[in-house]
Each structure stands twice: as C-alpha cells, then as structure tokens.
Amino acid sequence: MSSNTGGAAPHYFVPAPSRHPVTASIGLLIIIFSAAEWVNGADWAKYSLLVGFLWLFTVLFQWFRDAIHESETGQYGHKVEISYRWSMSWFIFSEVMFFGAFFTALWWMRAHSVPALGGLDNALLWPDFKAVWPTVQPGATASPANIIEPFQTMTPFWLPTINTALLLSSGVTITIAHHLLREGKRGPTILWMWITVALGATFVAVQGYEYFHAYHELNLKLTSGAYGSTFFMLTGFHGFHVMVGMLMLFFITLRLMKGHFTADKHFGFEGAAWYWHFVDVVWLGLYTLVYWL
Known part of the structure; x- marks a missing residue:
C-alpha cells in the first residue's frame, strides 16, 4: 500500500x-x-x-x-512493504497458472483432441467427421448428429483489434502516470490515471458489444462446440480480470486525489500497475492464439 x-x-x-x-x-x-x-x-x-x-x-x-x-x-515499515510485494508477485503467478491452464486446453483441443476424433480409431463411429479447426464445417463440431447449431467464428477485425489498441494504450498511460508519481507530480498523475481507467472501461464496453455481435449475428455461443467453449472461457475470464483491474485503478486514482502515496512510497499504485500489465500480456496471447490462429 x-x-x-x-x-x-x-x-x-x-x-x-x-x-x-x-x-x-x-x-x-x-x-x-x-x-x-x-x-x-x-x-x-x-x-x-x-x-x-x-x-x-x-x-x-x-x-x-x-x-x-x-x-x-x-x-507499515519496510518489512511490510516487502511482504506486500511478495504477496502480489505470488498472486500474479497464480493468475499466470490460471490462464496457462486455459491456453493449454485450447492447444490440447487443436493439436490432439480434434485430430484424434478424426483419426482411424473413430472412423466407424463418426465417418463424416472433419478434424479441422475452427470446428465450423458440417460434422466438424464433434457432433455429427447436428446437435450443435451452425455458427461463424470471430475474426480479429475489427473489434478485437480495437481492443488490442485500447489495452496497449492503457499500458502506456499507466506507465506515464507511474513516472509522474515518482517525480512528485500528483496532478498530471491523476489525469493519466483517469485516462487509463477510461481506456479500461472502453475495452469492457467494446467486448460487451463483441459478445452481443457473436450471439445475435454469428450464432457463436458457449455451447458452440470446442471452439465456442474455449473462445468464451478465455475471453470471458480475461474480460472479468480487466474489470477487476479497472476497479483497482479506479480506487487507486481516488486515493491519489485524497493525497495518498508519495514519490518513494506507493506500492498500492505499483501493485495495481503490475496487475494491469499482466492483463495486457494475457490479451496479446489471446489476440494471437484465439483470433488469428
């Protein structure tokens, strides 16, 4: 803190x-x-x-x-600040493992599960199954009985690309705010923090519209086979983490306005910034593996 x-x-x-x-x-x-x-x-x-x-x-x-x-x-003395730094580091590590599990699930489906279902071992059970990714061809959803409704995949243009620009920009603005705080410039720090919060809120709004577009125009849902489940689990959990990070930055900004933090003692700010940069990095992985590949 x-x-x-x-x-x-x-x-x-x-x-x-x-x-x-x-x-x-x-x-x-x-x-x-x-x-x-x-x-x-x-x-x-x-x-x-x-x-x-x-x-x-x-x-x-x-x-x-x-x-x-x-x-x-x-x-709070120096030892307490060290404990906070270790605590935040381990928390972010646990989040890395959390998203690592979902990225691994995506890789396993694409590299092993779907190809295995289209192999010779399952040819008698699903003779018309097509082992492709994304699973959008007829019979390619591991549902030859047509249980899963037809859907379209989400492309990187343009909403995901806009959100990428928003998050990368927010990473720049919070870095600027951090440097200004270390220089003791509280007013400009608050301004750049509000810009960062606004960029995070805009990201959430754009993702909400993306989900509306996916459900109503692409018929892409959580039940749309392996592609739909991994798409919404990865992007949905990331969106939740963006909201949590945005709230952290929001309250840090309010504390700055109340006169909290100094140029050399501001780990509450730094911890929120660490988390926000982590969210940025996860999104870059999502943008590449989910939308492009």
Missing part, C-alpha cells in the same frame, strides 16, 4: 485481532451455498446470492479501509 512510513514505523507490524476474516468467510459461504441451490432449481437462491455478494463487498470495503488507515498512519 502507501506510505507515510518514515523512521517511526515498526520493524514488524502486528495487526490487532480482526473480525474481517470470519465475516468474509460467512459471505463466501452464503455465495457458494446460494449458487449451488440456484443451479439446482431453487428460485429463492438468486436473492440469497445477491445478499452474499453484498455482504462480501461490505466486508472487503471495511477491510481495505482499515488497511489503508494503517498504511497512512505510518504503521
């Missing part, structure tokens, strides 16, 4: 007993239980699911508020 550490900050910070872990766990329990009941047909569960999310968001707001107060009152 930030920052007014100075020489008075303790070498190690020992937080006071907190209710937040327990109350957050209660919110998560409500969410999981309600989601399970909803998918099993309980109509009331969608309301309890909303209650669970509101509960969790309220707890997180209070938890983050307390952490920010501890930081701004100079209770």
Whole structure:
C-alpha cells in the first residue's frame, strides 16, 4: 500500500485481532451455498446470492479501509512493504497458472483432441467427421448428429483489434502516470490515471458489444462446440480480470486525489500497475492464439 512510513514505523507490524476474516468467510459461504441451490432449481437462491455478494463487498470495503488507515498512519515499515510485494508477485503467478491452464486446453483441443476424433480409431463411429479447426464445417463440431447449431467464428477485425489498441494504450498511460508519481507530480498523475481507467472501461464496453455481435449475428455461443467453449472461457475470464483491474485503478486514482502515496512510497499504485500489465500480456496471447490462429 502507501506510505507515510518514515523512521517511526515498526520493524514488524502486528495487526490487532480482526473480525474481517470470519465475516468474509460467512459471505463466501452464503455465495457458494446460494449458487449451488440456484443451479439446482431453487428460485429463492438468486436473492440469497445477491445478499452474499453484498455482504462480501461490505466486508472487503471495511477491510481495505482499515488497511489503508494503517498504511497512512505510518504503521507499515519496510518489512511490510516487502511482504506486500511478495504477496502480489505470488498472486500474479497464480493468475499466470490460471490462464496457462486455459491456453493449454485450447492447444490440447487443436493439436490432439480434434485430430484424434478424426483419426482411424473413430472412423466407424463418426465417418463424416472433419478434424479441422475452427470446428465450423458440417460434422466438424464433434457432433455429427447436428446437435450443435451452425455458427461463424470471430475474426480479429475489427473489434478485437480495437481492443488490442485500447489495452496497449492503457499500458502506456499507466506507465506515464507511474513516472509522474515518482517525480512528485500528483496532478498530471491523476489525469493519466483517469485516462487509463477510461481506456479500461472502453475495452469492457467494446467486448460487451463483441459478445452481443457473436450471439445475435454469428450464432457463436458457449455451447458452440470446442471452439465456442474455449473462445468464451478465455475471453470471458480475461474480460472479468480487466474489470477487476479497472476497479483497482479506479480506487487507486481516488486515493491519489485524497493525497495518498508519495514519490518513494506507493506500492498500492505499483501493485495495481503490475496487475494491469499482466492483463495486457494475457490479451496479446489471446489476440494471437484465439483470433488469428
């Protein structure tokens, strides 16, 4: 986080007993239980699911508020900042593994599963199956019985390319903001941060329109065979991460406007910037492997 550490900050910070872990766990329990009941047909569960999310968001707001107060009152020293850096590094590593699993699933389907279904071993079961990718030819969806509706694939022009330009531009703007903050120029830093947030919001809006276009004009859905499932799982989870990153940058910008962070103590800003650059890199992989190849 930030920052007014100075020489008075303790070498190690020992937080006071907190209710937040327990109350957050209660919110998560409500969410999981309600989601399970909803998918099993309980109509009331969608309301309890909303209650669970509101509960969790309220707890997180209070938890983050307390952490920010501890930081701004100079209770975090150098050791705490190191722990934050390690924590954010491991978190981003876990996200790398998360997306790595989906990229591996895409590769496995293209390089192994679909070719195997079109091999001699399955020729008697699916004689008309065509082992091609994307799986859009008649009978090429691993569904010779025509269970899957015909669909069209998403091309890189023009919405995905526009979104690529937006994310790459946002990576530049947040880097500019970081350099300005290190120079102690708070006003220009806030301006470039708002530009970054706006670029992230525009990306989400363009992706929402892309999904509308895919569903209503291309008939491309999550149920459209292996291509549809991998397309929406990869792009959908990435879009969710963009929204999370955008919210992080939004609240960091509000903290900047409140006078938080200094030129040499601003890891809250840096951690959000790390995450945003990670989101950019993942998108470049998506843009190449999903839209072009």
